[in-house]
Amino acid sequence: MDEPSATERDSGDAAERDERDAGAHVIVTRGLTKRYRGGQLAVDGLDLTVPAGSVFGFLGPNGSGKTTTIRMLMGLIEPTSGTARVLGHPMPRAGRVVLPQVGALIEGPALYGFLSGRDNLLRYDAADPTADPRTRRARVAAALDRVGLAAAAGKKARAYSLGMKQRLGLAAALLQPRGLLVLDEPTNGLDPQGMREIRALIRELASDGTTVFLSSHLLDEIEQVCTHAAVMTQGRLVTQGAVADLAAGARGRLVVTTPDAGEAARVLKEQGVGDVTADGDRVTGEPPERDLAEVNAALVTAGVRVRGLTLERASLEDAFVALTGEGFDVAG
Numbered sequence: 001m002d003e004p005s006a007t008e009r010d011s012g013d014a015a016e017r018d019e020r021d022a023g024a025h026v027i028v029t030r031g032l033t034k035r036y037r038g039g040q041l042a043v044d045g046l047d048l049t050v051p052a053g054s055v056f057g058f059l060g061p062n063g064s065g066k067t068t069t070i071r072m073l074m075g076l077i078e079p080t081s082g083t084a085r086v087l088g089h090p091m092p093r094a095g096r097v098v099l100p101q102v103g104a105l106i107e108g109p110a111l112y113g114f115l116s117g118r119d120n121l122l123r124y125d126a127a128d129p130t131a132d133p134r135t136r137r138a139r140v141a142a143a144l145d146r147v148g149l150a151a152a153a154g155k156k157a158r159a160y161s162l163g164m165k166q167r168l169g170l171a172a173a174l175l176q177p178r179g180l181l182v183l184d185e186p187t188n189g190l191d192p193q194g195m196r197e198i199r200a201l202i203r204e205l206a207s208d209g210t211t212v213f214l215s216s217h218l219l220d221e222i223e224q225v226c227t228h229a230a231v232m233t234q235g236r237l238v239t240q241g242a243v244a245d246l247a248a249g250a251r252g253r254l255v256v257t258t259p260d261a262g263e264a265a266r267v268l269k270e271q272g273v274g275d276v277t278a279d280g281d282r283v284t285g286e287p288p289e290r291d292l293a294e295v296n297a298a299l300v301t302a303g304v305r306v307r308g309l310t311l312e313r314a315s316l317e318d319a320f321v322a323l324t325g326e327g328f329d330v331a332g
């Protein structure tokens, strides 16, 4: 009679659930909090869940607590409170087990400019007590090949472009098989071409199933590269989930293309369209409840020459604005 019901049995407590999920989730934090000594609350009660195999974007404006979180995940600093599990183990306690399985690129790679790209990697690998010296040369060659630096391997690192340096940093993270790659702002400071190269490389690295956790203050970067994302603002988590679902949670924009933008804006407002803005021949607004065919008919009746009337898919930026009521500080 007193047997627990299926739901009671299944619910468990949060710790048990996290234990069960350890294989499915590569990073799990609960109430993770960091208050710096000066009193700054940098991360505030963070509950993060990173699914295995995802390319997970950790998105937030500058100063929102991304680097502080990454430093706690990597055991570089102690949390003030809360817990973090990485690859199923508690951090920072299990650092010795976890860290060899994590390839990290944090705050730019430390390189010796006077050494070639190849020699930098050989030296880096030699400093890793878990690395097998017998396979060193082969692993370095494979990593250079993987990031597209095989041809430039003999060049001194100081002659590398910023994008090449960043790729060399990624190669260093790939010298050993990894369960997780952690990249802090991997395209920061790169020109558009360098950004494209790094993004393509990240997608390729992820295609073999390696979980990639990358921080960025660039919304479009997350949309282009990531399957999942978490959004931070002022140390707090705003939302997390599959990128497609996050964007779908926000409503898109109604877009009317017309040479008669002023008149179109007036008619749209009359038709109950909110937040109408006109920019050149594009007039946009919040989609109204009513049938768009009626809105179109009203525009045409008023003499507006409609070239196009569409609903634009909501972006992650729309979702961010809808959730926080703030604009996303893209300039950083």
Ligand SMILES: Nc1ncnc2c1ncn2[C@@H]1O[C@H](COP(=O)(O)OP(=O)(O)OP(=O)(O)O)[C@@H](O)[C@H]1O
Binding pocket: 036, 037, 038, 040, 041, 042, 060, 061, 062, 063, 064, 065, 066, 067, 068, 069, 217
């Ligand atoms: N060592 C420190 N001591 C005191 N405050 C700090 C320290 N490091 C960061 N902070 C503060 O904590 C907050 C979060 O900083 P953090 O660097 O984690 O943010 P971020 O999202 O990574 O931003 P950025 O991209 O600029 O690094 C900021 O207000 C920052 O000024």
